[in-house]
Amino acid sequence: MTDKETQMITEKRVDIQVNGQACEITVPAWRTLLEVLRELGHKEVKCGCEKGDCGACAVLLDGKVVDSCLTLAWNAAGRSVTTVQGLGGPDNAHPLQTAFIEHGSAQCGYCTPGMIMAAKALLDDIPEPSLKDIKRGLSGNLCRCTGYTRIFSAIQAAAETLRQQETTS
Amino acid sequence: MLPPFELLEPHSLDQALKMLATSESVPLAGGTNLLPDLRARGEAGGRFISLAALDQLHGIEHSDSRVLMGARTTLSDILHDPLMPTAAPSLVSMAKVFAGSMVRNAATVAGNICYGSPSADVVPPLLSLDAELTLASAAGERTLSLNDFLLDYKKTARRPDELLISVAWAPPTTATANLFYKLGRRRGDAITVVGVAVTITIENGNCTKARIALGSVAPTVFRAQEAEEALVGGPLTATTIGTAAQAAAQASRPIDDIRASADYRRHAVHMLVRRLLTEAWQTAGSQHD
Amino acid sequence: MNRIESPAAGTANLQLRQVGKPLVRTDSPTKVYGTAVYAGDLTMPGMLCAAVLHSDRASALLRHVDTSRAEALAGVHCVLTAADLPPSQGVMTDMPGQTGGLTKNTKQPILAKDRVRFCGEPIALVAAENAAIAEQALRLIDIEYEDLDGIYDPFDALAPGAPIIFGDDNVVASYKVRKGDIEKGFAEADFIVENTFTTQYQEQAFLEPEAALAWVDEHEVLNIRSSTQVVEHYRAVADAIGLPHNRVRLRAEFVGGGFGGKEVMTIEVWLALLALASRRPVQLVQPRERSFLSHGPRHPFTMTHRTGVSGDGKITALQIKLTSDAGAYAKLSPYILLYATVGATGPYRVDNLHIDSVSAATNNLPACAFRGFGTMQANLACEGQMEEIAKLLGMDSMEVRRRNFIHTGDANVTGQIIRSAVWSDQCATQALATLGERPTDTQTTRIGHGVACYQQSYGRIRWMKDSSEAWVGVEMDGTVIVRSAVTDIGAGQSSALAQITGEILGVPMDQVVVYFGDGAVTPLAGTSTASRALYMSGNATKMAASQVRKNLLSCVAGYFGVKIEQLDMCDSQVFIIDDPQRSIALKDCVKLCAAEGVHRHNLAIFRAPTSEGIDPETGQGEVFPDFTYGAHAAQVAVDIETGEVKVLKSIGAHDVGQAINLRAVEGQVEGSALMGQGFALCEELILKQGRLQTGSLSEYLIPTSEDVPEIKAIVLESRSGLGPFGAKGIGEPVYAPVAASIANAVADAIGVHIFELPITPEKVIKALREKESTK
Structure with missing residues (x-):
């Protein structure tokens, strides 16, 4: 290979915004966003299967929900990542988080961070989702504890809260 | 954990095609099939060309006679396109039951087609719509039908230096019904046990065009052409539909696997083709009336 | 509000301020904010x-x-x-x-x-x-x-001349139950019904x-x-x-999920x-x-029931044979087989009974503990058999169940007298009623209703002499600490201890911190298994908290010059019941105690009832502390062309004794409804010559959000359990009847029972074809 463009680059500096914070990491091409986020200390991004079957590692990438285990870190370069910690915390809880707490939607809690991010993407897309929309929006996020019912009701409640916030603001 | 591999990141289509021509490499789009495969194999090596930056492969254009879909169109893009429910009803039905949100946001139409899996859900709807594919290489472009593109189990007509850049089809007329059904072992995010797409056009009370595309019941997604022929030229009756459904089942060459037996798959093809044809006749027929 | 309380409950005058309420679990916020550490x-x-x-x-x-x-x-x-x-x-x-x-x-x-x-x-x-x-x-x-050479079938393993994998004969464990006179029982029978049920490997598939x-x-x-x-x-x-x-x-x-795994x-x-x-x-x-x-998945079981039944639906004799595939190592197979043996007759009284159960070693994956621990497999056969008996007699299956239900005071399989409430009938009736009207069949779908009852133990086998310790103390500012080595596996194990302590000491739950799960610094609590965590650690915590309460109140009684009985604790205050204006803040009360050198903390041990084992020849003896009873009902739609089964409604009704956290209880019922649905319909570890064919979450299919039916939890409270405030264990019990109710609903829909789980579309079509060909 003589063409300069096809020279192999083994490692590359990648700049990613994580929850509004600029992060910079040098990684090889085969490193996934999941691995990078966890190396950066974002342990709230969970690993359940590493192949897109469970959704525990779901994060928002430029506002779209992705499995971070199926996203190469290089492909996240220059983009913005939101994890469940970026959505809110005890002092600034997102209505989804408040609703998940109030509805008892987390049991073992391991699917919860990914589930909430999928729910966030769903509500961004469909602010007034039907039960059918919710079921479709979460079908890539497995939960083994809850039977999903309290997750559904929390999302409906959060949607209502967000609607009210919309009308009063 | 993924094994080491090379990733080339072209910024333009030309650059990508040049890379494909000069280096032994595989185009990487959404990665939802290729990355799990790599991880399962666990062996270092291989070179991929990321299509992430190729904006010209995005976008869906609609005109009266033609829908042109960029190869990097994702399954989510299909669901978000306001014209798609009429431009490709079966494709929309399919996208709704395709994996989960995250995979729908990543997986592309081209990736699903080029992977060549018999259970590729994107394929039966597009096959039932007589979709055509445009492949580009450094040497130029060529267009061929999706039907001719699918050769065998995970074998397609794409040459190693080619990139699938777009998919096009004629949107169905109002007298056409275009339906899809996916049978899986669970309702959400499942590998297809049997996938069926049908297109039926009814003119003056007669079926003038029939397409039956079947997934997961042969080494590749395929059209049951004998079954299609049994339908064209007259009204669809219980008898013609039954004959076609039978022919579709006979044309299937399924295997036994962890999801279902070959026998069951053949049975399901029979039942689902019959059901979808009956429904298609009713909907297309009522459009016509 | 789907909650029914017994007016005749044991502790009728108990006034609960926190216990039983659907409060926010202490572990919820950290999990939802993504700060919980795994x-x-x-x-x-x-x-x-x-x-x-x-x-x-x-x-x-x-x-x-x-x-x-x-x-x-x-x-x-x-x-x-x-x-x-x-x-x-x-x-x-x-x-x-x-x-x-x-x-x-x-x-x-x-x-x-x-x-x-x-x-x-x-x-x-x-x-x-x-x-x-x-x-x-x-x-x-x-x-x-x-x-x-390997052996991959337990029956092959038990055949003469089989290669030996375990012990002298590949028998990992076996049990016998001999009760009454089975010959006489069969002689008295008007009908004999015999069926063989099989279940598959099930994977825990915890997310972590x-x-x-x-x-x-x-x-x-x-x-x-x-x-x-x-x-x-x-x-x-x-x-x-x-x-x-x-x-x-x-x-x-x-x-991040345990389920026994x-x-x-x-x-x-x-x-x-x-x-x-x-x-x-x-x-x-x-x-x-x-x-x-x-880890070990759920054991596959083969279960044959030969039931003698009188014309009016009474079981006169029952002969049961259970065979489980232990896989290559024993792990907990002997105990799981014991649970299956005790659970084999479900919540029914059978006076003439033979059970022979065996667990055989093979070169398959070693199976082990999984929510239900053998009982749920055994229950599936028992409840399927109820339907088959009812069909033969032309009776309503609930009526057959009613004629055979075990009641408080009756002896169960092993001769153990049941002392707590047995509300099987109430639970099943409620669950069925909640299903409501059947939608009408269409040309291609058939609707079915199914119900299943159960009897599942909570607490450890008695001869293990189970105990649990807990420490409760009040800090100088009136906040409260609980120490217990209980593990928190997602069902709210630590939160429940905070709620119980808050109740006893009259402090809001958020004023209680629970240190849990540390073998070095928290008193040992036993395990979060066997539906025992709340029963055992709840009792230990309640005992410790009650002693602290007593100590605190004795100081306050002296301070006010009243008797302890005249005092109560609420909202971090101690007050005189008849004169609530006279009160003292908890933090001041603690200071009184400190000044007087009275313990503001207590370490308590709770000990479960014990026994010395069962008679090996008859299987008679006391095996478990107590049992939970309840029912699950399901409504399904079966596509008779493709064989697909869709669960439309899934209703669990259980006598939980006393809910500690109502929301957590409902969460257990809901989660088990879907896990049981997975077992009934789509989950199956497939092994081929011992090699796993379904070793990922795209091949081993647990239910997704798209598979969720309308799920309801109905909570009944007899307050008759051995746990704190009369609670019974529920983690496994609520799961025990689910798969059976779905299998029974499918049978109701298509008119033929499928004896082999999971009920795949393929098996439905096969059953329908066989039914057609025998017409």
């Missing part, structure tokens, strides 16, 4: 990553294991095989966490030595600088196998794969922080590697060995594919 999230300076090499043969001699290439790889710190372990190497897989009682002495090699007995058996351990190097090292370990971190600290104590249901594994680790018990400290982090020790002992060998902290997080091989 074992795989921990890091330490200098931490190594581990990886495990699992056998890819089911039955073979290990001719040669060569680790030299792996050891030579840069970044590899140690590679361990059986040759590096003490000759007696092995880890006890007997009922974990027990301090007394009988043991089965079931030992399993930590690493395979001369022979592998199942596909997935661990052979070598690696610790390396990072996970990528550890993985690469695994590929550099050369193994020479010599394949041996096995994970742990181990290191040797500055006191030469081996520390392990793990995702486990059992803190007391520190003893088994110590015994396995030859350390004194006080040199191993095990802490259980939040567990993290009951028997999984990866802790491997990490202990690596940490000792490398003198570095070592972490292992099993990739999903290896998680499938690192």
